[in-house]
Amino acid sequence: MTASELPAIKNRSSVRLLNQLDPITRPVLLLLVTAVDRILTPIQRRVGIDKMGYFFVLPNLLIFGIFVLFPMLLNFYYAMTGGTKLFPEDRPFVGLDNFATLFDCENFSQPNSCQEDLFWRGIFNTIQFVVFQVSGIVLFSLITALVLNRNIIARGFFRSVFFYPVLLSPVVVALIWKWILQHEGVLNAILELFGGESMRWLLDTNWAMFWVVFVSVWALMGFYTLILLAGLQSIPPELYEASSIDGANTWQDFRFVTMPLLMPTMFVVLVLSLIRAVQMFDQIFVLTGGGPGTRTQLMVQYIYTTGFSNQIQLFGLSAAASMVLGVSLLILTLLQLRLGNQSSLA
Amino acid sequence: MPYRAILENLPLDLAAGEGPDMARVTDLGGLAEYYLDMTSHLSDPDYWEENFGPFLNWKRLPGDDSSIPGFMTQLTITGPFINRTLFEQAGIDVPSDMSDSVTWDEWAEASRAVAEALEIPYPMAMDRSGHRFAGPAISSGAMYFDDMGHPTVMDEGFRDMAERFVGWHLDGTMHPEMWPLSEGYAGANEEFANAELVFYMSGSWQVGQFSEQIGDAFDWQTVPNPCGPGGCTGMPGGAALVGIGSTEHPAEVARVMEYLASQDVLGEFAARTLFIPAHAGLSASGVDFDTDLQLAKDSLGVFVGQVGTLEQTAFDLQAYAFNRAVFDASRDRLTQAMVGELTVDEAIARIQDDVDTALAEQG
Numbered sequence: 001m002t003a004s005e006l007p008a009i010k011n012r013s014s015v016r017l018l019n020q021l022d023p024i025t026r027p028v029l030l031l032l033v034t035a036v037d038r039i040l041t042p043i044q045r046r047v048g049i050d051k052m053g054y055f056f057v058l059p060n061l062l063i064f065g066i067f068v069l070f071p072m073l074l075n076f077y078y079a080m081t082g083g084t085k086l087f088p089e090d091r092p093f094v095g096l097d098n099f100a101t102l103f104d105c106e107n108f109s110q111p112n113s114c115q116e117d118l119f120w121r122g123i124f125n126t127i128q129f130v131v132f133q134v135s136g137i138v139l140f141s142l143i144t145a146l147v148l149n150r151n152i153i154a155r156g157f158f159r160s161v162f163f164y165p166v167l168l169s170p171v172v173v174a175l176i177w178k179w180i181l182q183h184e185g186v187l188n189a190i191l192e193l194f195g196g197e198s199m200r201w202l203l204d205t206n207w208a209m210f211w212v213v214f215v216s217v218w219a220l221m222g223f224y225t226l227i228l229l230a231g232l233q234s235i236p237p238e239l240y241e242a243s244s245i246d247g248a249n250t251w252q253d254f255r256f257v258t259m260p261l262l263m264p265t266m267f268v269v270l271v272l273s274l275i276r277a278v279q280m281f282d283q284i285f286v287l288t289g290g291g292p293g294t295r296t297q298l299m300v301q302y303i304y305t306t307g308f309s310n311q312i313q314l315f316g317l318s319a320a321a322s323m324v325l326g327v328s329l330l331i332l333t334l335l336q337l338r339l340g341n342q343s344s345l346a
Numbered sequence: 347m348p349y350r351a352i353l354e355n356l357p358l359d360l361a362a363g364e365g366p367d368m369a370r371v372t373d374l375g376g377l378a379e380y381y382l383d384m385t386s387h388l389s390d391p392d393y394w395e396e397n398f399g400p401f402l403n404w405k406r407l408p409g410d411d412s413s414i415p416g417f418m419t420q421l422t423i424t425g426p427f428i429n430r431t432l433f434e435q436a437g438i439d440v441p442s443d444m445s446d447s448v449t450w451d452e453w454a455e456a457s458r459a460v461a462e463a464l465e466i467p468y469p470m471a472m473d474r475s476g477h478r479f480a481g482p483a484i485s486s487g488a489m490y491f492d493d494m495g496h497p498t499v500m501d502e503g504f505r506d507m508a509e510r511f512v513g514w515h516l517d518g519t520m521h522p523e524m525w526p527l528s529e530g531y532a533g534a535n536e537e538f539a540n541a542e543l544v545f546y547m548s549g550s551w552q553v554g555q556f557s558e559q560i561g562d563a564f565d566w567q568t569v570p571n572p573c574g575p576g577g578c579t580g581m582p583g584g585a586a587l588v589g590i591g592s593t594e595h596p597a598e599v600a601r602v603m604e605y606l607a608s609q610d611v612l613g614e615f616a617a618r619t620l621f622i623p624a625h626a627g628l629s630a631s632g633v634d635f636d637t638d639l640q641l642a643k644d645s646l647g648v649f650v651g652q653v654g655t656l657e658q659t660a661f662d663l664q665a666y667a668f669n670r671a672v673f674d675a676s677r678d679r680l681t682q683a684m685v686g687e688l689t690v691d692e693a694i695a696r697i698q699d700d701v702d703t704a705l706a707e708q709g
Contacts, residue, residue, distance in 0.1 A: 085705060
């Protein structure tokens with residue numbers, strides 16, 4: 001049987017392509033095409049060719065529905081319930097009470113004046129962490145990508161070095177840095193070697209946030225550097241040749257050629273790093289436990305502690321907090337996409 | 347299985363009806379609604395009442411005075427360990443050698459003096475646990491329950507120890523990083539075993555570990571719980587092996603439990619693990635602990651002797667089903683006071699608020 005004999009294969013180029021295959025692969029593939037055709041043709045006759053697209057995305061939609069949409073809806077329902085029971089049917093409906101509890105504040109800038117002070121501490125810490133971490137990641141990833149895009153010595157080696165921390169588990173990263181930053185750690189040993197004084201890096205409230213951001217940037221920037229590097233390499237070299245002929249210097253190259261063409265990639269980096277920063281949990285949990293006190297406790301840790309770690313588990317409050325987190329993230333992402341679109345149009 | 351999994355995952359499994367047949371738990375009363383009452387499956391329920399009677403209430407729901415859900419695999423008592431060798435090297439007398447009722451302040455002063463003399467980094471440390479803090483608080487006069495039996499921390503005794511404890515963290519008497527830089531439980535075993543710590547408030551379950559980790563490398567010793575206006579008490583506690591109500595094999599669970607709870611088996615378990623048995627028969631006959639280390643035997647002797655000094659409040663608090671709500675809030679809010687996020691008074695008010703909110707949700 002040849003490909004042209006099959007009713008399912010009518011396209012000439014497909015027939016040509018199939019006929020070029022080796023004698024073992026071709027019959028197997030033809031058998032497969034025939035089997036699929038026998039299943040799909042009756043369906044197509046029934047629903048019409050316009051609606052076949054839905055049929056093809058159905059498996060993915062099912063997976064999305066079961067594992068993403070349904071839990072989201074369930075979470076929404078939990079946020080409207082109280083008590084400590086696990087199953088939804090055992091939980092009393094309380095409407096928006098959990099949200100009211102979260103937003104019960106005399107002064108939003110003073111977490112101690114809020115009923116759920118830890119939630120607001122989590123919000124403020126998260127905002128601070130996200131601003132510094134995302135800025136740090138974008139800035140250092142860009143610089144690193146620009147350097148690694150040049151013809152430097154051992155370029156392949158340095159590309160691997162910067163990417164290596166991405167391969168490590170966040171827990172391992174946190175443990176390594178805990179070992180470096182603890183009072184009897186490597187950093188203090190080096191400082192003392194040069195006559196400096198040892199410090200309790202993670203116990204100082206300001207240093208703790210700095211190190212949490214630093215470790216996170218160190219661990220993740222390799223991934224974003226790789227994305228930006230790909231973006232840089234997709235810029236046609238002819239544009240640099242043209243700008244050179246026009247007498248542009250290095251800064252003008254960067255300002256008027258590199259940055260405008262890299263902007264779509266930068267937005268990808270910005271959105272991805274922002275989402276990841278807001279979701280940050282494991283690394284900080286191991287490095288500082290959210291401390292000192294609650295100085296590095298982010299919103300996700302509040303959600304985890306309230307819902308799972310405490311003896312009396314407040315699933316409703318935890319779900320409400322996660323809704324607030326999700327909506328904030330959605331707004332931020334939409335804002336970024338809008339800005340990105342405007343920038344592309346410009 | 348890690349301890350955190352027992353604390354955090356097991357309750358969810360049990361609530362979902364997917365728990366194991368049996369479980370070893372420390373949140374004794376908090377999970378009581380999921381336990382199996384084995385009474386009808388036991389060949390001799392009286393044996394359980396006679397030998398485990400005082401501790402069965404810890405595993406029962408309020409109002410239940412008859413179910414037999416399991417047995418205590420170990421009784422624990424919180425109390426301090428000291429590194430006697432450091433005291434000797436510093437030429438400073440061990441306070442408990444000179445008095446039967448040493449206060450917390452006296453221990454703090456002596457520990458600071460030893461640490462200063464020998465340049466030891468940590469004079470004192472206490473496990474990061476509200477349960478561990480409760481003993482000293484009760485000794486300072488904390489009542490933990492109001493007249494209606496509702497948990498409260500709004501009294502002068504609790505405030506007194508809270509203020510002292512926070513102050514010790516600020517002036518470097520207590521290990522400065524352990525409480526502020528951890529989430530959940532944290533211990534100072536490593537520091538104590540490395541002779542970097544003079545005085546360590548922990549509990550009897552450490553004896554086995556210290557026997558292995560330290561052995562006789564230096565003289566470690568258990569000393570009686572420090573005293574205050576409310577007594578010289580630690581906290582009782584322990585772990586229990588319980589049957590789970592959702593099991594499909596209650597009779598088999600009861601049979602296995604009967605074997606494990608028999609005096610011979612439990613006696614051998616206590617002897618090998620160096621745990622204090624919570625079994626009347628074994629308490630009467632004594633356990634020949636399986637160690638040649640005199641330091642370990644002495645420590646266990648001190649802990650057993652402490653049972654008589656425990657205050658009734660300590661037993662009531664241990665028996666209270668939602669004690670972890672009080673312990674966890676105490677631990678987390680006092681930590682905030684240590685780093686200046688809250689004052690001690692604000693922290694105490696927050697502890698009370700957290701407990702009240704949680705109990706209101708519990709219903």
